Amino acid sequence: MLKALIFDVDGTLADTEHAHLQAFNQTFAQEGLGWHWSEAEYTELLNISGGKERMLHHWRQVEPDMKELQAGAIAETVERWHQIKTAYYEAAVREGHVHLRLGVLALMQEAREQGLQLAIATTTSPANIAALLSAAIGPDWRTHFLAVGDASSSPIKKPDPQVYRQVLRDMGMDARECVAFEDSSNGLRAANAAGLKTVITPNAFTDHHDFGAAWRVVTDMRQVRLIELRRWFETT
Numbered sequence: 432m433l434k435a436l437i438f439d440v441d442g443t444l445a446d447t448e449h450a451h452l453q454a455f456n457q458t459f460a461q462e463g464l465g466w467h468w469s470e471a472e473y474t475e476l477l478n479i480s481g482g483k484e485r486m487l488h489h490w491r492q493v494e495p496d497m498k499e500l501q502a503g504a505i506a507e508t509v510e511r512w513h514q515i516k517t518a519y520y521e522a523a524v525r526e527g528h529v530h531l532r533l534g535v536l537a538l539m540q541e542a543r544e545q546g547l548q549l550a551i552a553t554t555t556s557p558a559n560i561a562a563l564l565s566a567a568i569g570p571d572w573r574t575h576f577l578a579v580g581d582a583s584s585s586p587i588k589k590p591d592p593q594v595y596r597q598v599l600r601d602m603g604m605d606a607r608e609c610v611a612f613e614d615s616s617n618g619l620r621a622a623n624a625a626g627l628k629t630v631i632t633p634n635a636f637t638d639h640h641d642f643g644a645a646w647r648v649v650t651d652m653r654q655v656r657l658i659e660l661r662r663w664f665e666t667t
Contacts, residue, residue: 433664434608436542437598440553442614445563448636450529454519458512474636480554480588480617483513521562531567534652541657548577552598554588557581578602590617595625616640630655
């Protein structure tokens, strides 16, 4: 029996990537780095899960010979950049530049009304989750979710299934009782590795990914009504 829906955040619940890209570039400009990621470059970088990991990867690409003069200096610098970037992203959310994708709130409300649990499984930071869902749902957003797994509680990023396994443990549920919602190949691989049926809702940054291993692929969540989801779940 279907008992819970587990959602990724960036790109799945909301079209956040344009706002993230702008926040990265604002950070690079503020720090005088001379970096500016185009949409094409950022699309490639999204193959790497995690904002800090993307910045570190790019830094090593443009400065392959860089060396640490003090242990931990590189990690501390990337952490500082990421904090600046997060502040820019949160400002964009507060200013109304980021919205939940079509059908998301309706599906969540329908699930809650019919007694299903909701959960979050993401590699983004707690601050990013709170900024988005506080604006979209309200200050009590956390009460809507039985479990929340994020970059702080599951530091090994997707495609590793760590965050999904953590969320399943926290909910006290088996993967066979849940459906995951993702937008990327890394997310799909993570959810599948945890034993979850996975619905993919691609976006402009991920619609070129290979989703052949997905349970279902839909344009957006308006195509996912709970009655259909239960029927798919019980017949496969």
